[in-house]
Amino acid sequence: MNTPDQQTALEQAARKRIKDSHALDGDAGRLANFYRGWASSYDVDVAQGYCGPMIVAELAAAVQTAYLARHRADMTILDAGCGTGLVGVELESLGFRLIDGFDLSEEMVEKARQTRAYRKVRGDVDLNRLPSEYSSASYDITVCCGVFTLGHVGPDGLRELARVTRPNGFVIASVRKSFAEATSFEDYVRRLQDEGVLIPATCLRNGRYAADEDAHYWVLEVPKEMRTTEEQGS
Numbered sequence: 001m002n003t004p005d006q007q008t009a010l011e012q013a014a015r016k017r018i019k020d021s022h023a024l025d026g027d028a029g030r031l032a033n034f035y036r037g038w039a040s041s042y043d044v045d046v047a048q049g050y051c052g053p054m055i056v057a058e059l060a061a062a063v064q065t066a067y068l069a070r071h072r073a074d075m076t077i078l079d080a081g082c083g084t085g086l087v088g089v090e091l092e093s094l095g096f097r098l099i100d101g102f103d104l105s106e107e108m109v110e111k112a113r114q115t116r117a118y119r120k121v122r123g124d125v126d127l128n129r130l131p132s133e134y135s136s137a138s139y140d141i142t143v144c145c146g147v148f149t150l151g152h153v154g155p156d157g158l159r160e161l162a163r164v165t166r167p168n169g170f171v172i173a174s175v176r177k178s179f180a181e182a183t184s185f186e187d188y189v190r191r192l193q194d195e196g197v198l199i200p201a202t203c204l205r206n207g208r209y210a211a212d213e214d215a216h217y218w219v220l221e222v223p224k225e226m227r228t229t230e231e232q233g234s
Contacts, residue, residue, distance in 0.1 A: 049211030052174045056145040057090030059219060063170050073097045078139040080127055080161055081147035085112030092117040127157045137166040144173040155188040162198050162222055171220045176213055199223055
């Protein structure tokens, strides 16, 4: 059992690791290396006050109930940037069964695999450059929690999330407030709407996310017919 001083030291170390992860400039190599060393303690480090995975999963359940006719167990879901599988576990508890996941870190993915919440899960996948195996219009719902964070993936990652989601499917993403402000995330969403890539359905602003910061939760619909590149430029 840890003494109060030891517990304080552990909490300080956890906060430092979280802060350090926000300063990696989106560099895939640095991110992979950082999370390689963090995988074993990640769940413990973020446990206090981290309700982002639960909120994202509950939004997916609400979207399925409100908009998607098929039974929850038959819905295909992609957990983009799945980490150790915190979102997948929440999704499974709500009745989703066909859950795929990917993450940049092989070590984090191994933790996710051990949860047995996923149908399949892959490591060494960069959201900015999804491999061709993730074909277009593959998933009913794509969820993304903890990725739109300073030092990780830029707002343009939304394009890939939209690409792999079927027409009239949904993308659900948590966006840390500091990231949203630094990247003008909402302006980028408007641009994608103008291009016919994603249509905002709702946004829960200033919601609880982690102990150190709140987040905005975006629910975005892929239009029935996406505009072509030529149409977007006209």
